[in-house]
Amino acid sequence: DARVTQTPRHKVTEMGQEVTMRCQPILGHNTVFWYRQTMMQGLELLAYFRNRAPLDDSGMPKDRFSAEMPDATLATLKIQPSEPRDSAVYFCASGLKRDSQYTEAFFGQGTRLTVV
């Protein structure tokens, strides 16, 4: 049963600390998305990758957020330093682009981040 795996599921950290969230996309998928969900802003697209290359990270605060794909089985989202306003649920999703067609995205269970 292929699924997107995110770790950790929950993270509580103090303001100023570095936070790293990890995502294992579905094997064979060539597209990875990072989203942030809050009550106020809804689902915001932070960044996405195709074949491990970043296509768009305009949704991320550049000074403190960074996203990478060290290899095809791992995507990471880092926040350094973290702030209370970063508290949210962060979702990773993966999908497939074939020619000019895009498939649906498969979501992980999310990382619930609380910065105190």
Next chain:
Amino acid sequence: SQQGEEDPQALSIQEGENATMNCSYKTSINNLQWYRQNSGRGLVHLILIRSNEREKHSGRLRVTLDTSKKSSSLLITASRAADTASYFCATVPYYNQGGKLIFGQGTELSVKP
């Protein structure tokens, strides 16, 4: 920035009734997708409809797409208490060849037994 807007924001119905949710978007699309999210969980894909399609069915779900009005609707027939969830539309803009997937704010559906 968000491409899609769902309407209504919240919907409460009785079990057995039909639920209709609408989505409007701003720019031309490659495809439009509907997702469901149960409280505290990740999103689950329901249906994908391409820009050259007008209607799609999957079980009790029916999705329509009107590209001239830049709108879509999701109909859930014979609703059940288990359908209680938030429903989101998401679009892949045509102008963006990268396949950016942008979500609306969602409709919160409550189905009362």
